[in-house]
Amino acid sequence: MKLIILDRDGVINFDSAQYIKSPEEWKPIPGSLEAIARLKQNGYRVVVATNQSGIGRGLFDMDTLNRIHKKMHKAAFELGGRIDAIFYCPHAADSKCECRKPKPGMFKRIAETLNADLNGVATIGDSLRDLQAGAAAGCRPMLVLTGKGEKTRDEGDLPEGTLIFANLAAAVDHLLSRETKEKK
Ligand SMILES: [Mg+2]
Ligand SMILES: [Zn+2]
Numbered sequence: 001m002k003l004i005i006l007d008r009d010g011v012i013n014f015d016s017a018q019y020i021k022s023p024e025e026w027k028p029i030p031g032s033l034e035a036i037a038r039l040k041q042n043g044y045r046v047v048v049a050t051n052q053s054g055i056g057r058g059l060f061d062m063d064t065l066n067r068i069h070k071k072m073h074k075a076a077f078e079l080g081g082r083i084d085a086i087f088y089c090p091h092a093a094d095s096k097c098e099c100r101k102p103k104p105g106m107f108k109r110i111a112e113t114l115n116a117d118l119n120g121v122a123t124i125g126d127s128l129r130d131l132q133a134g135a136a137a138g139c140r141p142m143l144v145l146t147g148k149g150e151k152t153r154d155e156g157d158l159p160e161g162t163l164i165f166a167n168l169a170a171a172v173d174h175l176l177s178r179e180t181k182e183k184k
Contacts, residue, residue, distance in 0.1 A: 004122050009050065011032070012029065022067075023070070029168065036081035049123075085110070102128070104137040120139070126143065140163075143164045144170075145165070
């Protein structure tokens with residue numbers, strides 16, 4: 001099974017310091033949904049792993065998160081893409097849960113749920129904690145410079161082997177072109 005694990009805010013959609021609290025605030029980064037469609041066309045299962053501490057902080061509720069994700073699913077679908085599953089951590093930053101990135105709990109749950117080996121699976125994020133969680137689970141970390149990505153790059157300390165791309169579209173292009181080369 002070909003699998004890729006994406007962060008949501010700052011990778012698929014524009015991030016906001018005020019949190020994405022409504023479907024109206026969820027706006028895709030240009031090219032990101034098309035990139036998800038290319039992944040699907042190339043046989044990838046696309047899974048999202050996202051920290052959503054706004055729930056734990058009472059800024060929005062589960063019903064709202066579900067409506068935001070419904071909008072994201074629909075937007076991907078309309079461009080020929082598919083998001084196979086969304087895993088989220090609803091807990092506040094101080095909750096000491098096992099699922100909030102940089103902890104690898106969500107990645108472990110993805111591996112269990114999909115019965116997948118995460119070793120070498122590409123994971124794409126814009127924050128250090130996305131890359132750390134993925135690396136801890138055996139994934140190959142890829143940083144995009146959208147969202148908090150430039151700040152993350154400038155602060156450094158990235159997990160070993162982290163590749164850096166302008167945005168999700170460029171990261172996916174790299175992944176798929178590498179695959180074509182490996183097939184030859
Ligand atoms: Mg992010
Ligand atoms: Zn959590």
